[in-house]
Amino acid sequence: xxxxxxxxxxxxxxxxxxxxxxxxxxxxxxxxxxxxxxxxxxxxxxxxxxxxxxxxxxxxxxxxxxxxxxxxxxxxxxxxxxxxxxxxxxxxxxxxxxxxxxxxxxxxxxxxxxxxxxxxxxxxxxxxxxxxxxxxxxxxxxxxxxxxxxxxxxxxxxxxxxxxxxxxxxxxxxxxxxxxxxxxxxxxxxxxxxxxxxxxxxxxxxxxxxxxxxxxxxxxxxxxxxxxxxxxxxxxxxxxxxxxxxxxxxxxxxxxxxxxxxxxxxxxxxxxxxxxxxxxxxxxxxxxxxxxxxxxxxxxxxxxxxxxxxxxxxxxxxxxxxxxxxxxxxxxxxxxxxxxxxxxxxxxxxxxxxxxxxxxxxxxxxxxxxxxxxxxxxxxxxxxxxxxxxxxxxxxxxxxxxxxxxxxxxxxxxxxxxxxxxxxxxxxxxxxxxxxxxxxxxxxxxxxxxxxxxxxxxxxxxxxxxxxxxxxxxxxxxxxxxxxxxx
Ligand code: HEM
Numbered sequence: 001x002x003x004x005x006x007x008x009x010x011x012x013x014x015x016x017x018x019x020x021x022x023x024x025x026x027x028x029x030x031x032x033x034x035x036x037x038x039x040x041x042x043x044x045x046x047x048x049x050x051x052x053x054x055x056x057x058x059x060x061x062x063x064x065x066x067x068x069x070x071x072x073x074x075x076x077x078x079x080x081x082x083x084x085x086x087x088x089x090x091x092x093x094x095x096x097x098x099x100x101x102x103x104x105x106x107x108x109x110x111x112x113x114x115x116x117x118x119x120x121x122x123x124x125x126x127x128x129x130x131x132x133x134x135x136x137x138x139x140x141x142x143x144x145x146x147x148x149x150x151x152x153x154x155x156x157x158x159x160x161x162x163x164x165x166x167x168x169x170x171x172x173x174x175x176x177x178x179x180x181x182x183x184x185x186x187x188x189x190x191x192x193x194x195x196x197x198x199x200x201x202x203x204x205x206x207x208x209x210x211x212x213x214x215x216x217x218x219x220x221x222x223x224x225x226x227x228x229x230x231x232x233x234x235x236x237x238x239x240x241x242x243x244x245x246x247x248x249x250x251x252x253x254x255x256x257x258x259x260x261x262x263x264x265x266x267x268x269x270x271x272x273x274x275x276x277x278x279x280x281x282x283x284x285x286x287x288x289x290x291x292x293x294x295x296x297x298x299x300x301x302x303x304x305x306x307x308x309x310x311x312x313x314x315x316x317x318x319x320x321x322x323x324x325x326x327x328x329x330x331x332x333x334x335x336x337x338x339x340x341x342x343x344x345x346x347x348x349x350x351x352x353x354x355x356x357x358x359x360x361x362x363x364x365x366x367x368x369x370x371x372x373x374x375x376x377x378x379x380x381x382x383x384x385x386x387x388x389x390x391x392x393x394x395x396x397x398x399x400x401x402x403x404x405x406x407x408x409x410x411x412x413x414x415x416x417x418x419x420x421x422x423x424x425x426x427x428x429x430x431x432x433x434x435x436x437x438x439x440x441x442x443x444x445x446x447x448x449x450x451x452x453x454x455x456x457x458x459x460x461x462x463x464x465x466x467x468x469x470x471x472x473x474x475x476x477x478x479x480x481x482x483x484x485x486x487x
Contacts, residue, residue: 030066038067045213046470051391070220080422085370087430094362101226105279106237108287139177144447150187171297179258207470244285298356307457337445345411351426358391399423458483
């Protein structure tokens with residue numbers, strides 16, 4: 001045999017064997033774990049409302065089930081003890097989120113992996129201490145006041161208002177003012193580029209048609225291939241990276257905020273003392289815009305649906321705010337929102353019913369056994385994606401009796417009904433939990449308190465909350481209309 005054909009045939013055989021080994025790597029995995037497996041073709045992901053699908057699986061299979069995404073096994077856990085094992089107790093084996101095809105340059109805290117994540121998290125955690133949060137109250141209040149003016153303006157065109165764009169503007173302006181020290185004026189300039197890019201980051205993540213479904217399905221067998229196709233509008237990430245860098249490099253004076261932290265890191269880097277590189281430093285801005293924008297605005301918007309459909313809850317919130325403000329010298333300040341316990345419980349119940357992040361996940365980095373009372377021990381193999389279906393867990397009657405009834409009392413400690421450990425996952429849990437939780441709660445309380453003092457939310461024929469299909473990560477809907485009456 002001649003040398004060249006022999007080399008060619010040898011290469012084909014070796015490549016073929018490697019591809020086969022890649023494809024068969026996890027074959028029989030769920031059977032070995034004795035975990036029920038969901039069988040489905042995924043060419044139609046653009047038609048699936050993922051959170052409803054998770055509920056169907058939970059009703060059919062119980063608290064644990066598996067599904068292949070291409071060759072990767074995804075293990076769904078709706079069992080609180082197992083969730084605690086993954087998110088908290090055995091976190092060292094589950095530090096990363098699932099692999100998302102993107103440039104290293106754009107990996108912020110949200111997408112960072114292993115050691116890089118640990119470094120970033122340690123550096124960014126002090127951004128949200130109580131002291132720092134208190135200094136953010138003034139800009140939060142100012143943006144909330146601008147929001148009220150914008151709603152009043154909007155009411156001049158009619159009593160029925162789509163609240164989604166207004167809360168998106170509020171959310172962006174709050175994060176831009178508090179963390180980045182810039183005025184984005186999204187109420188008066190709703191077409192500013194930053195506002196558009198932040199909205200696009202989320203709409204582009206949705207799977208919109210059969211072509212995208214098919215590319216994703218095929219890409220799930222060879223995930224690296226997806227890096228070459230910009231399916232998720234990743235150029236938006238680049239815009240946010242450049243914006244963060246420009247804000248940081250043109251800043252004059254210091255404000256003690258997030259941007260100052262990035263400037264400090266850049267100066268350390270120039271002196272050769274920073275554990276992050278320049279790409280990673282400015283990528284943090286992507287994470288803050290990305291994670292802080294949609295989540296809070298999504299929650300405040302669904303709160304409008306809640307208020308419209310539950311007048312008793314709305315009225316109790318209104319009475320509590322009036323009561324607290326009677327004794328507050330400085331209006332809606334840090335102490336005042338601390339006293340608004342019913343509002344706090346209402347936001348948490350709203351996050352239970354309508355969690356903006358409907359699933360979270362962790363990638364298993366090394367073979368690991370989870371303690372499971374019912375099945376000796378569960379051996380999770382390296383490479384498995386563990387999915388926590390938050391929306392389904394929040395609607396499981398075992399954890400939340402009458403899950404479709406809106407009852408803030410579940411989150412009031414005075415009540416008997418207490419929320420069981422690890423069942424409320426709106427902000428995730430463990431070392432990789434939401435870093436902006438306290439910021440978000442403060443922002444939402446201030447804005448909602450100011451809003452409800454001024455306006456009454458009324459149900460009307462246009463008040464509908466219809467979830468869009470094709471979004472595996474977020475609670476997607478296109479609009480949310482309510483009727484508003486000035487109090
Ligand atoms: C209602 C508002 C919010 C909700 C429901 C929410 C929810 C979440 C969830 C579920 C996660 C994943 C946690 C996990 O995997 O265990 C997360 C992560 C994160 N959130 Fe939030 N979030 C909100 C607001 C914010 C805000 C306002 C910011 C920024 C100011 C923010 C920044 C982040 C970041 C940077 C991460 C990644 C943390 C890490 O990987 O270490 N979030 N959030």
